[in-house]
Amino acid sequence: MSVESPGGIALGRSGNPAVRRWQYLLFAAPALVAVFLVIVFPWAFTVFMSMHDWGVVGSRTFVGADNFLRLLSDKRFIESIGHTLYFTALAIALPVVLGVFAAVVFHRNFPMRGVLRAIFIMPMMATPVAIALVWTMMFHPQLGVLNYLLTSVGLPPSLWVYSPATVIPALVLVEVWHWTPLVMLIVLGGLASLPTEPYESAVIDGASAWQMFRHITFPLVLPFIMVAVIIRAIDALKTFDTIFVITQGGPGTASETINIFLYLQAFAFYDIGYASAVVVVFFVIIVIFSLILLWARQRTLWVVDN
């Protein structure tokens, strides 16, 4: 065998791992071409456009950093950053708390667990536009089912997405509904990987269920919760469908996040150069979060491996 195909042996025994590695990377070449065309090239082109005054008809003048300076003094943009951070903070905290709780519940065995878990993860997969439409109808101040539920238990009705004061929390409600299942799944995976020994000794020491959660479960699944937090952060930062369908950034500009601001600049006002500058700033924020995610992932693996 070895005599007939010396090439095969060179590959198989791999006297040179570096060569083998390059050969494996060839498998990724078509995907890299695709990624380059639809992802890397648009990035580069966006940076180029951000330094121009770019009208949609094709007029173009080089303006250097003007678009970025204009962003700094654009009150609407600064406010949109504030809205984004407010929305993101709530849309991380609530799904994480509820998701951890749901994971602890689903980690136990109970009748119909499989079916109920399937139902529980459905919102995560449901089409956001369709769901946003249903919530729009539920938020209706006069005819909506949410105000009916509030008033029937004696609470005052809310204006939900129709008031600048409540619009962002109301939108977060939809986000919580959508994405708590993802947090639950990540934490559930963490719970499944926990060792049983600490619980056995805690039981011998007479620890209560809460003490065991607080001092054993929580610290051990913390790396998984961290990953959930960061994934949630990235998804919340770029939320678009829900906000666009339900409020389009309104009332006024009360729920206009960076992403909505970006959409309006690019495809409502056709201020392409300016919108590209928004993309660049937005992208920097996202990359910072991505790096944190990778760092957290490494840390998680390290903690789990040990």
Add this chain to the structure above:
Amino acid sequence: MNATGPLAQVRGAFSVSAKRGFEVLFGKLAFAFAVIVIVSPAILVFLWMLSLSLKTEVENTAFPPVFIPGTLTLQNFYAVFESSPFALYTLNSIIVSGTATGLALLVGVPAGYGIAKARSNGIAVLILIARMTPGLSYLIPLFIMFRVLGLTNSLTPIIITHLVITVPIVVWIMIGFFENLPRELEESALIDGASLWQAFWRIALPLSRPGIVVAAILSFIFSWNNFIFGVVLAGRETRTLPVAVYNVLTFEQISWGPLAAAALVVTLPVLVLTVVIQKQIVGGLTSGAVKGG
């Protein structure tokens, strides 16, 4: 009862039997209540969507709301398919998501294999960052490019942009799958003189079929759900379903029945697929999610 085993032991060891009966009952009731609280928002929203879509307009705009329809009607569904070419939009969605998923599998499965085998973190990071970036950021340059190329009134630009969603999903899931595949079979094939491609095609690929199914379904779902590319790029004839549904909203002011019916038509296939792969989503993808998204 794996992790709760110790807890049950505690109860068994330290409770007096009479007190214990009460405690167990109370604990079970509290737990059942917790399960109901957790699951009901999901059920209620879907049921409300179903209820709205099956009721007459009079009942839909009644206050207090009518929960159980007095008269069931399919009128809303007829209205959706009559007032707009919804069948065409459904076909568009199938073509776009199907093609984008097929192309993503074609380039993404070998890529996942190569990246997993070469342990290339650099490329993995690139794919991850692509996944993190908002879709809108690619859209401006691609929009301009498609206009220059004169591609605006076809499904092609929409399919191309959907690759932004499908390729990273497939690559990412397949990396996870190939990393966990036992490597002995391939190694021995390589020693017997197979080329790397043969080892991939004859051994790794057949073994990874379950992973490919999950990657395909997830990539199809997220492409199907995508709204933003369609809303910018689609013309009247080339709308995908989410865009079509959004347009029902803008045209029909407060006609809730057709709106809910349209929403249901769009999201039902996705929910069915979710049930099909729910085991894999819960089991296999949990580690995938921890790996980055």
